Amino acid sequence: MHFYAMAKQPIITVKNLVKNYGDFAAVKGISFEVYEGEIFGLLGPNGAGKTTTLEVIETLREKTSGEITVDGFNIETDKNSIKQRIGVQLQAAGYYPNLNLAELIELFSGLYGIDKSPMEMLEKVALTDKAKAKYKDLSGGQKQRFSIATTLINNPRIIFLDEPTTGLDPQARRNLWDLIREIRDQGTTVVITTHYMDEAEVLCDRVAFVDGGHIIGIDTPDHFIDQLVASGFERKKEVKLANLEDVFINLTGKEWREG
């Protein structure tokens, strides 16, 4: 039982969102709702418009048309209130050069105008022993966990994670899933994009498929799979009770390696 099952209040509402870059239409009229306390996945191939959609909701890009409400605030009139209520992890974003993790947390606290102890934040993502390390010297998994720590500094109502597990090994990926679930269980809504369907299946409470700037389906992963099976779909290969990743985890252990 988690938070999502109890409340179905929309915390983000997107209506007919259109985003054009010059002549190119990246998002062509998308509508969806994200419920408070859920992990919501935006899935789709590269160039489908996932990141653009996220960045418009995150107030980083101007929309061409449409209506967006985030935690009750209109994106056109209340950008700053929204910024104070959300945490954002960007795909491939860097951090201020030459600072260690504790100093970066301190910087972000200042940007949010609040006082947060760096150690408290690093503890949330199990990085206290790296407080004096530079971001560039972290492993892939540590980098992502640190990025997530920076999204939590302002006690956000919603966090946005853009492909947080891309490039991570299976152990680091599972470790990050646990962290994301923990954040959700503490009442923070999570919006995530990913290319990995196995990840979306186990992690997301609901997913939306985006393709060519349109949403082509929104539901829970279970419903999507049940529907497909009910339509008569069968996998070509006989389904085994385990997959190769299970073998990998079984052989190499669950513990996450830094490095």
Place this chain on the structure above:
Amino acid sequence: MKKYSNTKATLAIAKASFRAILRSPSAVVFTLAFPLIFIVVFANIGGGGVSVDVGVAKGCDTSGRFYQQLKSRKLVNLITDQSTEDMNKNLAKGQIDAILDLKPLVPMQPLEVSVQYSKASGKGEILKSILNNMFYYVQSAELAKIQAYSPLKIPEAVHLKETTVSGRAYKYIDFILPGQLGFSILSSGVFGTAFVFLSLRLTLVIKRFFATPVKRYSIVLGEALARMCFSLLGALFIILVGHYLFGFTLIHGVVTVLNMLVLSAFGLIIFMGFGFIISGIAKNEGTVPPLSNIITMPQFLLSGTFFSVTAFPKWLQYVSNALPLTHLNNAMRLVAFEGAGLGDVTHQLLILLIWLVIVYAVAVKTFKWE
């Protein structure tokens, strides 16, 4: 919810940026190391102005009063550690300017002085006049002795009266230090600002900042504040090292230092404007150095950093006088050496102000956030 504080955000950026600058080797090298190295090198080269290198011949009598007097002359550099053969060779090449030989003084005999000059050196004439000046005093003293015994007055052909008015010596350090200060501020402002804003843009640090409630002006102001603190601390350090180790003249002491720092700050604001322009037009980090050099090199060479602009041909002086660093350097020298106040350098400040307006008008057009 507590009201959002832009000041807090600005100061957080300033603090982060200041920490980063202190840890960046290139910032420290350009702002402190290079100017100090130039100061050390040039302060020693230019140190005493002109001097004549005089080889002392083997067997020269160095115990007599005449030799001691010559030794005490600042213009004369007596060389005693070369063999006769080397000395002759060096004289022929003009690497030493003359060879001097004094015979031991024999009572009632004239002092035997032989000097070899070299056509390879033009500075023999200086030694010649020093020696003549000394001979004049020796002969006058001899004459005075004779006069004491003789009732017959010999009329004086020349009555030499030499006095020196008190004044400040304009040392080379007084020229080179303000120039190096200007260079330090120029490179920190242009290179530093361009690099920081370009890399923050390319690595999406600024984009991540924009996902927080921070205002754009906080980012610019925070960065500028950090650079200002760093550059002014650097300037203060250069001034203090110059003053205490190389005797750089500070006419009104602390007031002069403060005036120089105000000028440095003004200069830095202008040069940061160039940095903003470059960060906007540079495509990647590789294009920052060439673009920055286009701004800094001509000023480095033509703005009186190493030698006075007046040494250039007239047409080049027009170019020099158009550059902002020239006027910053001039104002700096007037303040440091002539003891001018900021009110006395309004001409220079006005030209700098015009540059400020031009540079920021362009910067506003070219600066890019993403």
